Amino acid sequence: MTPVPLRVAFAGTPDFAVPSLEALLESDVELTTVYTQPDRPAGRGRKLRASPVKTLALHHGLTVRQPVSLGTEAPTLQAEKIDLIVVVAYGLILPRAMLEVPRLGCVNVHASILPRWRGAAPIQRAIEAGDRRTGVTLMQMDEGLDTGPILAVADTLIGESENSQSLHDRLAVLGARTLRPLLAQLSRTPVPAIPQVQEGACYAQQLTRAQAWLDWHEPPDVLERRIRAFNPWPIARSQLDGMDYLMRHARLGPPGNWAEPGVVVAANDDVLQIQAGGGTLELLELQRPGGKALDTRTFLNGHSIEPGSMFMAPGPPDAHR
Known part of the structure; x- marks a missing residue:
């Protein structure tokens, strides 16, 4: 049957x-x-x-x-x-x-x-x-x-x-x-x-855009995981000179404290190295809002980022936009 x-x-x-x-x-x-x-x-x-x-x-x-x-x-x-x-x-x-x-x-x-x-x-x-x-x-x-x-x-x-x-x-x-x-x-x-x-x-917990802002005082392995976790949304991000940068892919850089958290330690060729808490993070793929996601070498060819400049989260008025 x-x-x-x-x-x-x-x-x-x-x-x-x-x-x-x-x-x-x-x-x-x-x-x-x-x-x-x-x-x-x-x-x-x-x-x-x-x-x-x-x-x-x-x-x-x-x-x-x-x-x-x-x-x-x-x-x-x-x-x-x-x-x-x-x-x-x-x-x-x-x-x-x-x-x-x-x-x-x-x-x-x-x-x-x-x-x-x-x-x-x-x-x-x-x-x-x-x-x-x-x-x-x-x-x-x-x-x-x-x-x-x-x-x-x-x-x-x-x-x-x-x-x-x-x-x-x-x-x-x-x-x-x-x-x-x-x-x-x-x-x-x-x-x-x-x-x-x-x-x-x-x-x-549900994701929000406010959680996507990176705190560079955190260890680089925590930041690297958050970048992967928040890709494709809400996309991890930070500000440099008042401009938003979206960060889609990264890897751990050399350990050690070379500068204040958020400071660009190196920016040349295909290396964009940022100081984090107790080590550095190397950004591999970045994006400006409204632009295309680019590998670091291509991004640096079109966007000047100088060593010594500092990435940071926005102030309280913009933190939850």
Whole structure:
């Protein structure tokens, strides 16, 4: 006897969710509805732009719902007799009434090994903290913030020079790859979920532009990780002579204190060396707002930076712009 396919709804919005939606499209499930955030103004013209998930869903002729609030969505899902909801970077919290609709519950694909880095920015915070490993967790959702019991985990090493974009792309694929066998298993039998331990739990605070300003009193390894963590957004930055400089890639320079923190120790050829706390940092890729990201040699050919000048954070009036 042929098993009846699971009736599944999907909720996701950004690029990170696209591989998981593709995994559902390629699986033996009946994808009934796709939830995604409302279209948002984007680009210089501020025209409404559909989310990557909506674009893919419409390409495959799927039903798309974009409610501003989920408070009245439970009856719609009940009428569709949903077995499962898969949630990946959706952007709205599912209310209890919605969590209770599917008979198999709601499964979330989260970009960390829970309970470490619950919350909005697990990829960036893992790099910033210097974690050696990270991964994805598939959990049974509850009313807490990433606190539900765990259904599956897959881990991966974080590369020494990896930034948030490259890790984001790898974890998106890893999440989809981990979701496929779970869907197959759920279609046959219930999957036991393991409660999260509280030891090691921490919160991945949302990123802001204000956090992107570098404090040159910090050690160079801390600054180097922050530059990678904040690439491609909000992009680590500092000011020199009142002008903003965006810093996309760096490496550790020679140790030692040669000048005050923030002072340019060397600026020639492909070397732009800045004094930090207890060592130096060599900037490898820079950008002026509105300009292109350039390697150091190309950047210095078009922008004069003199040894002895000082990078610093802006004053309080501009610190949160």
